[in-house]
Amino acid sequence: MDKISEMLTKIRNAQMAGHKEVAIKPSKLRIALAGILEKEGFVEKTSMDAQGLIKIILKYYQITPTRKIPAIKGIKKISKSGQRIYIKNKDIKNVKNNYGTAIISTSKGVMTGAESRKLGLGGEYICEVW
Numbered sequence: 001m002d003k004i005s006e007m008l009t010k011i012r013n014a015q016m017a018g019h020k021e022v023a024i025k026p027s028k029l030r031i032a033l034a035g036i037l038e039k040e041g042f043v044e045k046t047s048m049d050a051q052g053l054i055k056i057i058l059k060y061y062q063i064t065p066t067r068k069i070p071a072i073k074g075i076k077k078i079s080k081s082g083q084r085i086y087i088k089n090k091d092i093k094n095v096k097n098n099y100g101t102a103i104i105s106t107s108k109g110v111m112t113g114a115e116s117r118k119l120g121l122g123g124e125y126i127c128e129v130w
Contacts, residue, residue, distance in 0.1 A: 002081045003027060007034075008127060011043075015058055015070035023053040030054060032110035033103060033126070040101050040112065042072050042129055074100075078125045088122040100130030 007024050014022040024030060026048070034046040034054055044057040059071035079085040087104065092113045095102050102113030106123035116123065 002077075004029065004033065004126060005077050005080070008075045008077055011037075011056065011058070011072065012075050015060075015072055018060075018068075019058065021055055021057045023049065023051075023055050026052060026054050029105070029110065036101070036103055036110060036112060037129065040129070042101075073130050074128075076128045078127055085125045086123065087125045089117050089120050091122075092117045095128045096130040100128055103127050103129065 003025075007030050010022050010024055024034075031046075031054060034043070034056055037043045037056070038046045042059065044059045046054060046056050049055045060068040061071060062068050092102060092104070094100075095113070102116075103126045104111060104113055104116045104121075104123045105126055106116055106119075106121040108119065108121060110126070111119075111121075
């Protein structure tokens, strides 16, 4: 299984189950992806724990005293290991009318679609988060 797909699936499943945090094996791309999720406000905090795993503290919105909903409504992997999807900076669209974020791996590193469009860079279209 693709390492990024595994990470996104672990986050999705942990939020659906209502877990507070999830631990993932690190790689440079996974660390960068977790940093973007934190910067964009989809997760509370990311850090490295004592075993060397990426610890992601998930974010929830409190609706009532007994009910909470996850901050991440959906995660969709775009570029897969069998079919890589590359995109030009002009072709980067808004995700869910700017309620979501596109994550793109460029020559300058992993960044959001808005940052990539601003810098005039294209790259591999990794995923969408909303």
